Amino acid sequence: MSRTKKNQESTILDIAAALQLSPATISRALNNNPNVTPATRKKVTEMAGQLGYRRNNMALGLRNNKTHTIGLIVPRISMFFHAEAITMMQNALYEKGYNLIISQSNDSPEMERRLVDTMYSSRVDALIVSCTLDTQDFSHFDVFADNDIPLIFYDRVPPAFDGALIIRGDDFQGGYLAGTHLAETGCKRIAHISGPLTTNLYRDRSAGFFKALKAAGLPVYEHLVFYQPLTYDNTRTALKKMFEHREKPDAVFTANDTAAIAVHEFARENGLEIPRQLKIVGYSNDPRCAIIRPAITSVEQFPGKMGSKVVEALMQMLAADRETALNEPITIPVQLIRRMST
CATH class of the missing domain: 3.40.50.2300 (Response regulator)
Incomplete structure (x- = not known):
């Protein structure tokens, strides 16, 4: 085969010429037509591989939509x-x-x-x-x-x-479950770190959480609520501000698990015992939440x-x-x- 031929796209006609079969037979074999015998289909497939033939799905799509x-x-x-x-x-x-x-x-x-x-x-x-x-x-x-x-x-x-x-x-129910659970465990000052409210996820998770607090008769502390991209570093910055305040949180609900893990590490670094001094609930049930110790409560999204x-x-x-x-x-x-x- 010439160098020029090697650099060209092989076609059904090339396979047909090599095997001395009709182009129609080659086409049927490549499309797994039941009327083509397994032996012929095997020969066609092997020759297609040798010649570097590639199916043109775009062309097929143009023909059959x-x-x-x-x-x-x-x-x-x-x-x-x-x-x-x-x-x-x-x-x-x-x-x-x-x-x-x-x-x-x-x-x-x-x-x-x-x-x-x-x-x-x-x-x-x-x-x-x-x-x-x-x-x-x-x-x-x-x-x-x-x-x-x-x-x-x-x-x-x-x-x-x-x-x-x-x-x-x-997501609304997920936020509600998280807030209700923390209220039922006796938490009184529950912080919330959520993502930007430009997306439905965080709007709904936050709305469900606040409904749970209201149902439990708990106040929303504005200095304990943050809306920001849920990165590890942003979470650490928010936590530092929270714990510099006179009224510190006794629990944190984060709208994803990356933030929850950041809370977990912050607590351990600052001598806060989990869950006695600080309880944590995340969202997504990332496998890391089950590995870390103590393991983190989270909302499973399936x-x-x-x-x-x-x-x-x-x-x-x-x-x-x-x-x-x-x-x-x-x-x-x-x-x-x-x-x-x-």
Whole structure:
């Protein structure tokens, strides 16, 4: 084979010439047509590998209007919740004959907009999205809804979106469970470290928490409430301010587990006995919460269940017309996992 030929894309015609079979037979073999014998299919597959043949899924998609590819945009793949949900979605979609293109917005609305354009240009059959913390304008997703391409928002979602399905955790209930549990353990001054209220997650978790305090007859101490990106360093800064105040907290509810672990380390470094002097509740049930000692109470979001529900709903959307597809929001229940930190 010449050097020029090696640098060219091999085609079905090249495989047909090499095996002295018709292009139609080669095409059927590559598409696992049952009318092709296993022996012929094996020969075709092996020759395709030798010649470096690659299926052109884009061309196939143009012919049959299906690429069997699903787009997924998440804030960060490294987040425990999304890592679990992505694994479930990818495995379930693969079993159903779909590939998953995964991209991360890095919590940048501008990057999110660009990724939506890329996914649309790539002719994905559907798009699954967990939005950035700061996404307030959701109009860049209109291109999917306007063209009847299935669109699912999960976890971080818009308040409403015509033409899309919304699947979310019961974050209000999660905040309520955390606040109620701390009140029931005798806490009187409960601090709350939450994320930016630009996203549904933290609005709902905080609202549920404050409702629990009100139900228990406990006050909200403004100097013990912080809304900020939930990083380790930000949490440490907030804790330092809290404990410099005359009225110090006897418990902390953080809206994610990274912050809860930061509280745990701060307490140990400053001689605060957990849970006698300071109780801690986190959110997400990150595996680290069970390993650390004393283990941290947290709210389980069941990311695997959410990922499974996303795929289940997506399959219904792909199989149905727009009038019969799912459109009512779906809420995934949460559970308080009690451990020694409370």
